[in-house]
Amino acid sequence: MEFPGFSGDPATKAWPSVIIRAMRTVAALSWCLILVLLTASSASAQVTAFVGGRLIDGTGRVIENGTLIIDGGRIVAAGPAATAVPAGATRVDVKGKTLLPGLVNAHGHVAATVGLRSDPASYTRDNLTRQLKTYAQYGVTTVFSLGDDQALGFEMRNEQAGGPLDRARIFVAGAVITGSTAEEARAMAAKVADMKPDLLKIRVDDNLGSSRKMPEPAWRAVIDEAHRRNLKVAVHIYLLADAKATLDGGVDFIAHSVRDVPVDEGLIAALKSRDVCYSPTLTREISTFIYDATPTWIDDPFFVKGVTPDIITQLKDPKRQEQIRNGAGWKAGQQYKAGLEVAKRNLKTLVDRGVRIAFGTDTGPPARFQGFFEHLELEMMVEAGLTPMQALVSATGDAARCHQRAGQLGTLAPGAAADVLILGANPLDNIRNTRSIEQVWINGRKTF
Numbered sequence: 001m002e003f004p005g006f007s008g009d010p011a012t013k014a015w016p017s018v019i020i021r022a023m024r025t026v027a028a029l030s031w032c033l034i035l036v037l038l039t040a041s042s043a044s045a046q047v048t049a050f051v052g053g054r055l056i057d058g059t060g061r062v063i064e065n066g067t068l069i070i071d072g073g074r075i076v077a078a079g080p081a082a083t084a085v086p087a088g089a090t091r092v093d094v095k096g097k098t099l100l101p102g103l104v105n106a107h108g109h110v111a112a113t114v115g116l117r118s119d120p121a122s123y124t125r126d127n128l129t130r131q132l133k134t135y136a137q138y139g140v141t142t143v144f145s146l147g148d149d150q151a152l153g154f155e156m157r158n159e160q161a162g163g164p165l166d167r168a169r170i171f172v173a174g175a176v177i178t179g180s181t182a183e184e185a186r187a188m189a190a191k192v193a194d195m196k197p198d199l200l201k202i203r204v205d206d207n208l209g210s211s212r213k214m215p216e217p218a219w220r221a222v223i224d225e226a227h228r229r230n231l232k233v234a235v236h237i238y239l240l241a242d243a244k245a246t247l248d249g250g251v252d253f254i255a256h257s258v259r260d261v262p263v264d265e266g267l268i269a270a271l272k273s274r275d276v277c278y279s280p281t282l283t284r285e286i287s288t289f290i291y292d293a294t295p296t297w298i299d300d301p302f303f304v305k306g307v308t309p310d311i312i313t314q315l316k317d318p319k320r321q322e323q324i325r326n327g328a329g330w331k332a333g334q335q336y337k338a339g340l341e342v343a344k345r346n347l348k349t350l351v352d353r354g355v356r357i358a359f360g361t362d363t364g365p366p367a368r369f370q371g372f373f374e375h376l377e378l379e380m381m382v383e384a385g386l387t388p389m390q391a392l393v394s395a396t397g398d399a400a401r402c403h404q405r406a407g408q409l410g411t412l413a414p415g416a417a418a419d420v421l422i423l424g425a426n427p428l429d430n431i432r433n434t435r436s437i438e439q440v441w442i443n444g445r446k447t448f
Contacts, residue, residue: 048069070418150175200231202233272355
C-alpha cells in the first residue's frame with residue numbers, strides 16, 4: 001500500500017505504522033477518559049445529602065438543622081447546615097424531620113417461627129428473609145440473633161457483607177451451648193465456634209424451677225473455650241446470684257434483666273469494671289402473661305401492619321385466652337409479671353449508676369413480635385425512668401458498641417454504615433414518635 005507524499009526511503013515507509021499506532025493510542029485514551037467520566041458520574045449519583053433535619057446521632061448528641069451525607073453504603077459527614085455538600089450529590093430536604101440511626105437489637109432472634117407457633121421445617125430462606133424485612137420496616141436495621149441459628153442464618157450473615165440490603169442485617173450466635181459436664185459443654189462450644197459465629201450464648205437458668213440449670217463447671221468451660229477463640233459470650237439469666245457468678249466467670253454480656261431481687265453493689269461493680277453490657281428485654285416478660293386477655297394494642301395499625309390477619313384473630317379468641325388462663329404456663333406467667341416490675345426498677349438503678357444498657361427484646365419466638373415489640377420496649381424503658389435520649393442511645397450507639405461494632409453501626413458518624421431512619425416527629429419529645437417512620441435506609445439504600 002502506497003501513501004502519497006512518502007518516498008521509498010525505509011525510514012519514511014515506517015511513518016504510516018507510527019501514525020496508526022498513535023491513532024490507536026488516542027482512541028484508547030479517549031475510551032479511558034469516557035470510562036473515568038462515567039465512573040465519576042456514577043459515584044456522584046450515589047452521594048446523597050439529607051439537609052435541614054434534626055440529627056440524633058446515637059451518642060447523645062443532637063444537631064438541629066443538620067446535614068447528613070452518605071456515599072454508597074457509608075456515612076461521610078454529619079454536621080451543621082454549613083457542612084459542604086459535594087457537587088452532583090442528590091439533595092433530600094428533611095426540614096422538620098428527625099434523622100436517627102437505624103435501631104440495633106442487641107438481643108433478638110431470627111428463628112423457625114410461623115404465626116404463633118414454631119416449626120423446625122420453617123427455618124427457610126424465605127421465612128428468615130420475611131422476618132428480617134419485618135424488622136427493617138419497623139426501623140430495626142440490625143439484629144443480633146442470640147441462639148438457635150442454623151447454617152442458613154450464617155450463610156445470610158455472610159451474604160450481607162458490603163452490599164446493598166433490602167432487609168435488616170443479621171449477626172448470629174449459633175446454637176445455644178448446652179452440656180451437663182465441662183467436657184460436653186466445651187466440645188459443643190468448639191463445634192459452634194468452628195462455624196464462625198459472632199458470639200456464643202449460654203443459659204444459666206432453671207426456668208422458675210421447671211428445668212435443670214447448666215452446671216457451673218459447664219458454663220465456665222464454655223467461657224474459657226470462647227475466650228480462647230477470641231469470642232464473646234452472652235448469658236441468659238434470671239437470678240441476681242447467677243448474673244454475679246457468670247460475671248465472675250468472665251461472661252461478656254448479660255442478655256436479660258435480673259428479675260428476682262434488686263441489683264446490688266456487687267453486680268454494679270462487676271458490670272462497670274469490664275464495661276459489660278446489660279440487656280433488659282422487658283417485652284420478653286409481657287409475652288409470658290399478656291395473652292390471657294386481648295392486648296390493648298391488638299388493633300393498633302402500627303402493630304397490624306407487621307402481622308397476618310390470622311394472628312389477630314387468634315389473639316382475640318376468648319377460647320384461646322381461656323386455655324391460657326387454665327394452662328400449665330399461666331402460673332409461671334404471673335411470676336414473670338411480678339418479675340417485670342423488679343426488672344424495671346433494676347434497669348433504672350443500673351442506668352443511674354452508669355452501667356451500659358444494650359437495647360434488646362428477645363423477639364422472634366412465637367408471640368414476641370419483631371419490629372413492634374422494639375418500639376414497645378423503648379416505651380417501657382422510658383416508663384421505667386429512662387429519658388428518651390437514654391433509651392435511644394441504648395438502641396443505637398450503645399447496642400452496637402456492646403457487640404464490638406462501635407463506629408460501624410448505630411451512629412450518624414463518618415465511616416458508619418448508612419443506616420438511617422427519617423421520622424416525622426421528634427422522639428425526644430415523646431418516645432412514641434419513633435413510630436413516625438417515613439423512610440428506612442440500610443447501607444445507603446432506601447429500603448422502606
